[in-house]
Amino acid sequence: MxxxxxxxxxxxxxxxxxxxxxxxxxxxxxxxxxxxxxxxEPDIAAHRPPRPRPWRLGVAVIVVLLLLIASLAVGVYDIADGEFGAEMFWITRVPRTLALVLAGAAMATSGLVMQMLTQNRFVDATTSGTTEWAALGLLLTTLLAPTVGLVGRMVVSSVFAFVGAMAFLLILRRIVIRTTLVVPLIGIMLGAVVSAVTTFLAAQFNLLQMVSTWFMGSFTPVVRGNYEVLWIVAVVTVLVFISADRITVAGLGKDVATSVGVKYEAVLIAGTALVAVAAGVTTVVVGFLPFLGLVVPNIVAMVRGDHVRSNLPWVCLGGIALVTVCDLIGRTIRMPFEIPVSMVLGLIGATVFVTLLLRQRRV
Known part of the structure; x- marks a missing residue:
């Protein structure tokens, strides 16, 4: 009984x-x-893909296309001015717009990958010190091998960015994290130390102006012939799409990932490498794009949840839209002069970052 x-x-x-x-x-x-x-039972509702609504994605694509058309149309010279205008259009306007697309999509997706792998919404290439490591590698290349071309500087910068990102992750493993705010604080402090070393070396060899150009990200110098390496970050974005499911599972934690047969360490290293390549290449070509990988994935996640594969198109479009809007503001607010896109992006990103911190505190 x-x-x-x-x-x-x-x-x-x-x-x-x-x-x-x-x-x-x-x-x-x-x-x-x-x-x-x-x-x-683990709460995985946030990681389930939302109900598909193709028309919304179509509207987002149209909005982004309109922004790109505006980018092609805005400038200090008249593109309808005969042969000269057409030539300048293909030399500067088209490469600049393509650079906006490639850099915006790559940095936004790399921020999403970092947030999933660290299980922290406040982490991206800016708040993990990755971009500062990339700048240090770029400076050392300039000092030790000044004759190395653009591809060589890109490789060294990406390697240093990978080392910095792995150092950040190793530090996180060795400390007790009692609040999510500790994670970006560690990354910001690590980045500040590396940035101080970079500035000191630049001051010793009279390269402060060059370093300040890297820290002040801008698409002004982008012309035909010096932006093509950015197509590498398009490959990075495609690889993130391919490995999206594994990244999603890894974002649930090592125990969950291992229990379903995902090699957590391999996904962690591969994801970090993709972020490093995106940060290194972008730093070489256009400089820093602060908070881009922080703002866009958080806004998308608040609306759609944390499913990487279904969010990736929105994150890419959001990154392109945000960096294009900031670039348009910088080009038109004091025309014919330009304000670097990093200043506008940093202002917007810092505002969103503080808002997220306050929201986390209320929760």
Missing amino acids: SRDHGSAAERRADGAPTDSGGRPVGRTPVSDEVPPGAVP
């Missing part, structure tokens, strides 16, 4: 129509309290 009573209790816990006394379970209130000794 005790066994039958236990079976009835088990059926009641599993949601059967009646309990041991024969009362309908469906009409009794259910407590939200977890029984002592019970292990709560």
Whole structure:
């Protein structure tokens, strides 16, 4: 009889129509309290893909295309001015717009990857010190191998960015994290140390102006012939799409990823390498784009959840749209002079970052 009573209790816990006394379970209130000794199931609702609505994505694509057309149309010279205008259009306007697309999509997706791998919404290439490491590698290349071309500087910068990102992750493993705000604080402090070393070396060799140009990201110098390496970050974005499911599982934690057969360490290293390449290449070509990888993934995640594969198109479009809007503001607010896109992007990004911090504090 005790066994039958236990079976009835088990059926009641599993949601059967009646309990041991024969009362309908469906009409009794259910407590939200977890029984002592019970292990709560992981909440993976946020990682499930939202209901598809293709028309919304189509509208977003149209908006981004309109912004890119505006980027092609805005400038200090008249593109309708005969042969000269057409030539300048293909020399400067088209490469600049393509650079906006490539850099915006790559940095936004790399921020999403960093946030999933670290399980922290406040992490991107800016708040993890990755871009500062990339600048240090770029400076050392200038000092030790000044004859190296653009591709060589890109490789060295990406390697240093990878080392910096891995150092950041190793530090996180060795400390006890009691609040999510500690993680970006560590990255910002690490980046400040590396930035100080870079500035010191630049001052010793009279290269402060060059370093300040890297820290002040701008698309002004982008012309035909010096932006083509940015197509490498398009490959990075495609690889993120391919590995999106593994990144999603890895974002649930090492135990969950291992239990479903995903090699957590391999995904971690591969994802970090993709972020490093995106940061290194972007730093070489256009400089820093602060908070881009922080703002866009957070806004998309607040609306759509944390499913990487379904969010990636939106993150790419959001990154392109944000960096294009900031570039247009910088080009028109004091025309014919330009304000670097990093200044506008930093202002917007810092505002969103503080808003996220306050929102996290209320939660």
